Amino acid sequence: MESKYNTSKSVNVYCPIAEHTVEVCLQYITNSERLLLEVPFEQYEAIVEAIRQRENGAKNLTQMIRKGAFTYAQIKHMTVARNIHGLMMDEEGRINFINDAISISAVIAYAQSKWNGASRKVAIGNGIRTGLAVLGETFAEEVIASQLYNHHDVTADFNLNPDIAGALKTGGVKMASKKMAATITKKAMIGSIATKKGMMLLNANTVTGALVTGRMSAEDIARTVKGKMSSQQLFKNVAKTAAIVAGGITGTIIGSAVGLTIPNVSTAIVSLIGGIIGLIIGSSSASKITKRVLDFFIRDDALQMLDIFNERLMILAEEYLLNKEELEQALLDFEALHNMSKTLKEMYLANNQQQFADNLIHRELTRIIKLRMYLHVPTNEEIYEILEPLAS
Structure with missing residues (x-):
């Protein structure tokens, strides 16, 4: 088995305003062409337009930008509450996750499901579907590649179907993970399809709203x-x-x-x-x-x-x-x-009545969400355990 694998990667880029997110995205784009960059839901259109203008309309670069399932403000509140392990914010307001390879949208979808009473397994499944809706095959490919690469005897450790086992033998981790990811993505999202012309993934926000137990409209x-x-x-x-x-x-x-x-x-x-x-x-x-x-x-x-x-x-x-x-x-x-x-x-x-209301509401809602249970995010192994059956 190869000592290195070259699979697609993803990075979370969540900054307070679109202009800052654009600058960080451009830094990643300059350094690598194999990244998908997850950005806040409400900033997506502005970011794509800004990159298109600065890169002379290069469509291949804007295709690297993926719309997250949640807004910056939503994820900021979750971060400030400090009840999701590994979710952090720096002095400039950029939100980071300790395992950057895991989609922040998937993390929040998982957390919401748990807080709303779902079992850990169901919550992980909701997070996976959200991650697939945001990043597509790349979400599954990263998890699979990591698991396959870290096992010396993959065929013995995993129950791979013959087709994927053959891909692993001839093409290594890269080919096998891509093949598994494609199969998994199709099966996982098939229940969310609403199209007459072929398979199309629903946008991440719609998928998340439908899957996360208890989320209010x-x-x-x-x-x-x-x-x-x-x-x-x-x-x-x-x-x-x-x-x-x-x-x-x-x-x-x-x-x-x-x-x-x-x-x-x-x-x-x-x-x-x-x-x-x-x-x-x-x-x-x-x-x-x-x-x-x-x-x-x-x-x-x-x-x-x-x-x-x-x-x-x-x-x-x-x-x-x-x-x-x-x-x-x-x-x-x-x-x-x-x-x-x-x-x-x-x-x-009050001089500013809306600000008066906002200050009171923010204090009260922050107090409410700080009462939520503290969560450890699913491990790569837990995610893989749910993904693997979908590849058969």
Whole structure:
């Protein structure tokens, strides 16, 4: 068996903005022509266009760029939570995985499946399918080549079918791994095909959304948020404040009636004195009177703040890849820990209301995802054990 093998490789390139990702991609492209570069989902089109312009439209270079299944923000949140072994971020914000050969998309798909209750084997399978959707045959080829190369007696250690065993004997690891990878990719993805003209892999984001147990759609998130964080629920609490103010108004009316009994005083003075007496009746001190009036939060203001808050929560819940249970827990915690009626009043007074909402939501959702179990990513051997039967 050859001492070295020349198979396709993949590298994860996840930087905060597309311009930085492009620069890193170009460095890899300059040094090697056998790489596939996985980039953030939302940056893909901008990266391909930038490379096409800088390389005078060279299509062969842009074909090396592969769209990841997740956005940079989604993977950043997973990294900051520190519950996936080997997932790290440097000072410049680039996200790296300790085993760069494994697709970050596959790692996150595996983790999401585990956090949502899947067995380790099922979760690994979901990660594999996501890796295949992102990188195609290269994902399987890297795993297979590593396994075959690291065994002295491959035919004895692995249950290879005759066709692949023959390829190994005549062409070595390179040919055998390519042949196995092609077969595996076709079989693994055949259930995800939606084409009339031949085999086409669905894009990675679609595949991941279908395979990862418990991942919520945007519609699911919107339905849950609006159902739990509704104006009806909010005003159960706001009504208490309204009742206090209403009591003060009632006191004013009563006080006005008292004022009318004072002789030799003009009507205007009577009304003023009556109003003051009424407010005193409705409260034990002047400071409380002022606070009740200033704190009064009218319904229209509350609805406006709630709309902004809910809109940002729906967007950020997708960024944090929350499942239904996590989102519902977050909604309960917002009310229990933050007193939303009071929080929305503070938000109303903020200079940047959206930023106010974002800061609160980020803190709460980061706390929620840090509660997830700590995971060790599947080993090359575990991945191969699931891949191998697909090659027969």
